[in-house]
Amino acid sequence: MVNLIRNEWMKIMHRPGTYVMAGLLILAVIGSTVITLFINSSGGTEDAAWQQQLQAENEQIKMTIETGENDFYVPSAEGALAINEYRLDNDIAPNDRDSMWTYLENISFLIAIVGLFAIITASGIVAGEFSWGTIKLLMIRPIARWKILLSKLLTVASFGIVFIGILIALSMLLGVIFFDGGSAVHLTYANGAVEEGNIVPYLLKIYLYNSIDVILLTMMAFMISAVFRNSSLAIGISLFLYFVGGSATAFIAAYYDWAKYSLFANTNLALYEMGMPVVEGMTMTFSVIMILIYLSLFIVLAFTVFTKRDIAA
Amino acid sequence: MTQQSIVQLRNVTKTIGGKTIINRVSFDVYGGEVFGFLGPNGAGKTTTIRMIVGLMKLTDGDVLIEGKSIKSDFEGAVKQVGAIVENPEMYKFLSGYKNLLHYARMYKGISREKIDEVVKLVGLENRINDKVKTYSLGMRQRLGIAQSLLHDPKVLILDEPTNGLDPAGIREIRDYIRRLARERGMAVIVSSHLLSEMEMMCDRIGIIQKGKLIDVQSMHDFVSTKGELFNLLVENPQEARTKVLEHNPSWTVEVLEQSLVINMTKEDIPALVRFCVASNIDVYGISPATKTLEDRFLEVTAEEGVASNG
Ligand SMILES: Nc1ncnc2c1ncn2[C@@H]1O[C@H](COP(=O)(O)OP(=O)(O)O)[C@@H](O)[C@H]1O
Ligand SMILES: [Mg+2]
Numbered sequence: 001m002v003n004l005i006r007n008e009w010m011k012i013m014h015r016p017g018t019y020v021m022a023g024l025l026i027l028a029v030i031g032s033t034v035i036t037l038f039i040n041s042s043g044g045t046e047d048a049a050w051q052q053q054l055q056a057e058n059e060q061i062k063m064t065i066e067t068g069e070n071d072f073y074v075p076s077a078e079g080a081l082a083i084n085e086y087r088l089d090n091d092i093a094p095n096d097r098d099s100m101w102t103y104l105e106n107i108s109f110l111i112a113i114v115g116l117f118a119i120i121t122a123s124g125i126v127a128g129e130f131s132w133g134t135i136k137l138l139m140i141r142p143i144a145r146w147k148i149l150l151s152k153l154l155t156v157a158s159f160g161i162v163f164i165g166i167l168i169a170l171s172m173l174l175g176v177i178f179f180d181g182g183s184a185v186h187l188t189y190a191n192g193a194v195e196e197g198n199i200v201p202y203l204l205k206i207y208l209y210n211s212i213d214v215i216l217l218t219m220m221a222f223m224i225s226a227v228f229r230n231s232s233l234a235i236g237i238s239l240f241l242y243f244v245g246g247s248a249t250a251f252i253a254a255y256y257d258w259a260k261y262s263l264f265a266n267t268n269l270a271l272y273e274m275g276m277p278v279v280e281g282m283t284m285t286f287s288v289i290m291i292l293i294y295l296s297l298f299i300v301l302a303f304t305v306f307t308k309r310d311i312a313a
Numbered sequence: 314m315t316q317q318s319i320v321q322l323r324n325v326t327k328t329i330g331g332k333t334i335i336n337r338v339s340f341d342v343y344g345g346e347v348f349g350f351l352g353p354n355g356a357g358k359t360t361t362i363r364m365i366v367g368l369m370k371l372t373d374g375d376v377l378i379e380g381k382s383i384k385s386d387f388e389g390a391v392k393q394v395g396a397i398v399e400n401p402e403m404y405k406f407l408s409g410y411k412n413l414l415h416y417a418r419m420y421k422g423i424s425r426e427k428i429d430e431v432v433k434l435v436g437l438e439n440r441i442n443d444k445v446k447t448y449s450l451g452m453r454q455r456l457g458i459a460q461s462l463l464h465d466p467k468v469l470i471l472d473e474p475t476n477g478l479d480p481a482g483i484r485e486i487r488d489y490i491r492r493l494a495r496e497r498g499m500a501v502i503v504s505s506h507l508l509s510e511m512e513m514m515c516d517r518i519g520i521i522q523k524g525k526l527i528d529v530q531s532m533h534d535f536v537s538t539k540g541e542l543f544n545l546l547v548e549n550p551q552e553a554r555t556k557v558l559e560h561n562p563s564w565t566v567e568v569l570e571q572s573l574v575i576n577m578t579k580e581d582i583p584a585l586v587r588f589c590v591a592s593n594i595d596v597y598g599i600s601p602a603t604k605t606l607e608d609r610f611l612e613v614t615a616e617e618g619v620a621s622n623g
Binding site: 003004006007010011014015132133134136137139140141142143144310311312 | 392
C-alpha cells in the first residue's frame with residue numbers, strides 16, 4: 001500500500017497543475033494577509049476603549065433580548081452577554097483584528113480553496129488513468145482492484161492534508177510576523193457559566209467545521225471519478241454543488257422539511273453552536289449521522305462499481 | 314508437443330449487452346512458442362486479451378495461467394503475465410525510467426538492477442530519463458515491452474505490437490519476441506490483423522473471426538497445405554483447364570493469367586506432361602507455387618461463409 005501511494009504521489013508531483021495549485025494557495029494566503037493588514041491599518045484607532053465597546057454591545061444585546069426582535073436566538077445572545085461581562089470583570093480584552101488569533105480564525109475561509117483543489121485532484125485521480133489509457137497497465141498487476149482504489153483515496157486525503165498544512169503553516173508564519181500576539185484565552189459559555197480555555201482547540205474546531213463540506217464533496221468527486229471514469233463530470237458536478245449546494249439547500253429548507261436529509265443541510269456543524277439549525281428540530285447528532293451515511297454511500301458506490309466493472313477503455 | 318501448456322483458454326465467452334462478442338474460444342499456448350492471434354479488425358482479439366489479463370470479466374469459460382484461474386485467483390494468475398493491451402500507453406509526463414519504477418513498485422522485490430536490465434534489453438539506455446512524451450512510437454513500444462518484462466513473467470501478451478511501426482521497428486519487435494520465447498521459454502501471444510507479420514514471427518497461429526476461433530495450426534502447416542501447388546504456363550488457359558480436369562477431376566485447377574494453378578503432388582507431374590503433349594496443350598513451363606499466407610487466410614475465412622474485410 002505504501003508503494004502504491006508513493007506511485008500516486010510521484011504522478012501528482014510530476015504534473016505542473018499541482019504546482020499551479022500550490023502556488024495559487026500560497027498567493028491566496030499572502031493576498032488575504034495583505035488585504036487584512038491594509039484594512040486594519042486604514043481603519044480608525046480604537047485601542048484603549050475595549051471596555052466601553054463591550055459595555056455598549058451589552059446594552060444592545062440586553063435590549064434585543066427584552067424586545068425579542070428579529071427572532072434573535074436568546075441562548076446565544078445570553079452567552080455573548082455573559083462572556084462580555086466576564087471579560088469586563090476579569091479584565092480579559094477580546095482579541096481585536098490586529099491579533100494573530102483573529103487573523104488565523106478569519107483566514108480559515110481559504111479552506112474553500114483547498115477544497116477546490118482537492119476536488120480537482122479527486123476528480124482526476126481515477127478518471128485520468130482511463131483517459132490516458134494507463135488504467136490497462138495499472139490493473140494487470142497482482143494487486144486487488146480495491147487496494148489500488150484505496151491507495152488513490154488515501155492519496156487524495158493526504159493531498160488535502162498537505163494543502164491544509166501549507167495553509168496553516170504559512171498563515172501561522174505570517175501571523176507571527178505581521179500580527180500581535182493577542183490573548184490565547186478563549187471563553188466559552190455553557191450551562192450558565194463562562195469557562196476559560198485555550199484558543200488552539202477552538203481554532204482546530206473551526207478548521208474542522210470548515211472542512212466538512214470539503215471532505216464530503218471531495219469524496220463525492222472521487223466517487224464520480226471512479227464510477228463514471230470521467231473527470232470533467234466529476235469536477236463539474238462536485239464544484240457546482242460546492243458553490244450552489246449550500247444556498248439551494250437553505251432555500252429549499254425554508255419551504256420543505258425534507259431538506260434536512262440533503263447533504264448540505266448537515267455540513268455546517270457550527271450552526272448548532274449558534275443555535276440556528278437549518279431546519280427546526282435538527283441536532284448535531286443527526287447531522288453527524290447524516291454525514292457518515294453520505295460518506296459511506298460514496299465509498300461503497302466507488303468501491304463496488306470500480307471493482308466490478310470491466311475495463312474497456 | 315513436449316512443452317508445457319502455460320496458458321489455457323477454456324470456452325472463453327463474452328457477452329456485452331446481449332451480443333456475443335467472444336464465442337467459446339479455447340486454445341493452449343506452450344512455453345517457448347510464439348502464438349499468433351490473427352483476425353480482422355473487430356474480430357475480438359483485444360477483447361479476448363482483456364479477458365486473459367483480467368481487465369474484463371468472462372461471461373463464461375475460464376482462463377488458466379500456470380493452472381491458476383484468472384477468475385478465482387486473479388493475483389496468482391496475473392503475476393505470471395506481462396502484457397501490452399492495445400497501444401503502449403504510458404504516463405507521458407514521467408520519464409521512461411519513472412514509468413518502469415511505477416510498475417516495478419507493484420511487484421514484490423524488483424530491484425533497480427532489474428529495471429536497468431530490461432532497459433538495456435530494449436535498448437533505451439540513452440533516452441530512459443527523458444519524458445515519455447518525447448518518445449517516438451517505436452520507443453514507446455519498446456518501453457511497453459520493458460514494463461511487461463520487469464517481473465520475469467512466464468507469459469507475454471502483445472496486442473498488435475507492430476501497429477504503426479516502420480519496417481525497421483517491426484523487425485526489432487519481431488526479434489525481441491522470438492528471443493524471449495527461445496531464450497526464456499516464455500509463452501508469447503501476439504495478436505495482429507496483418508498476416509505478413511505473423512508469418513515471420515509465429516510458431517502457431519489461431520484465426521479468430523467474429524468472435525469465433527475458426528482454426529488453429531502450426532505456421533508451417535498453415536502456409537503449405539497438404540498437396541502442393543504448381544503453376545503450368547500454357548497457351549490457352551481456359552481450354553487447358555477443361556482438358557486437365559478431364560485428366561484428373563479430383564484436382565482443383567484455377568486460371569491465373571496465362572497459367573493454371575493446380576493442386577497436385579510432384580509425382581503427378583510426368584503423367585500430366587505426357588497428357589498435355591498427347592492432348593495438344595502447349596506447355597511453356599512448370600514451376601512450384603506456394604500459397605501465400607494471405608491466400609490461406611482468405612480461404613479459411615471464406616470457408617466459414619463470411620467475407621473477410623481485415
Ligand atoms: N465495451 C464494448 N461494448 C460493446 N461492444 C464491444 C465492446 N468492446 C468491443 N466491442 C465489440 O467487440 C468486437 C471485438 O472488438 P475487439 O476485441 O476490439 O476487436 P479486435 O481487437 O480484434 O480488433 C467489435 O465488434 C467491437 O465493436
Ligand atoms: Mg484490437
